[in-house]
Amino acid sequence: MLPKCCMLVSSNSGFRFTSVIFLLISLMIILLRSTLVKSFALSSKAPVKQGTVKIIYSPKFLEHKAPYFHSECPERLSRTEEFLRNVEGLEWVEPSGSVSENRLNLALSLVKKCHLESYIKEVESIARSGGGGLDFDTFIHPKSYDIALLAVTAWLDAVDSVLMENKPAFALARPPGHHATRKRGMGFCLFNNAAIAATYALTCGCERVAILDWDVHHGNGVANIVEDMSSVRYCSLHEFGGYPMTGPSDERGKEGNLLNIPLPSYTTWSSGYGDAFVQSVIPFLRDFKPDLVIVCAGYDALSSDPLASMNLTPADFRTMTELLKSEFGSKIMWGLEGGYDVIEIPKAIRETILPFLS
Ligand SMILES: [Zn+2]
Secondary structure (H helix, E strand, O other), X not given: OOOOHHHHHOOHHHHHOXXXXXXXXXXXXXXXXXXXXXXXXXXXXXXXXXXXXXXXXXXXXXXXXXXXXXXXXXXXXXXXXXXHOOOOOEEEEOOHHHOOHHHHHHHHHHHHHHOOHHHHHHHHHHHHOOOEEEEOOEEEOXXXXXXXXXXXXXXXXXXXXXXXXXXOEEEOOOOOOOOOXXXXXXXXXXXXXXHHHHHHHHHOOXXXXXXXXXXXXXXXXXXXXXXXXXXXXEEEEEEOOXXXXXXXXXXXXXXXXXXXXXXXXXXXXXXXXXXXXXXXXXXXXXXXXXXXXXXXXXXXXXXXXXXXXXXXXXXXXXXXXXXXXXXXXXXXXXEEOOOOOXXXXXXXXXXXXXXXXX
């Protein structure tokens, strides 16, 4: 059985080759890819390529919406797209799932590694039967199953951008994922994009993948899925006492691979967030020597966010990227999680990627 990442670079016509030729080509690709990833891993930092950040976005992500007012709304993306189109140096690409059935199949196979098949079928069934919800605030639009798979491909493309092109990438996608556990979605999240992306990276030659979650809420779903994966480290900064009331500081996971940093409401960068980031987050990630850093990029820690009470500014996200860049070079990708102030999110995302632009 060939690794799934082979499917990424095999075109549809690949399946029409003779089995021997296909096998040889696939083996060459695996070797080449593995060598590329290993060469990044051998250096403590990947060289930084200035002026190049990939934004993976599709207008199809706007079609995932609730039939009533909901904070997790399409405007979070549409306003960000409008704002970022004026930023020079970005490379805009559609997620590969928009044009490749193979990529959607790959995404589904990875979703199955992170979620129970019965849960995946439930999401599909609710969507195909006209939509509904998993709970009072986790809606499923008739197109949400397909859009959630498309979003997964956007996160996979971001992984590829870093591993294959040494180019940081931002998956500007919905629905978000970090609350979705192995058994069930919740908190606006359907499939756990970050855990799926990490699982994918491990099939592509990475030996260690770090997930940093700066969404203001604890990513209980990521923790649930990766807690027994010694090759993945997960670190979450979140508001103490906030949804979903998980992520205590003494929870370290079965493999000691979790780090939770609950912070009091109204914490600013200078009143504790910055110290936590520099003194706890960075050493935890640095000691792991990750081949890839996946950021669960939520923006509900902004002071203006209507659903939380943390006090970060857009500029603080730039500072966090600068700190990550100084440690990990270009081995960084981001994927959108929460954040509900549609005016401030675009500014904060621009600040997030700015350190890599010329
Ligand atoms: Zn959140």
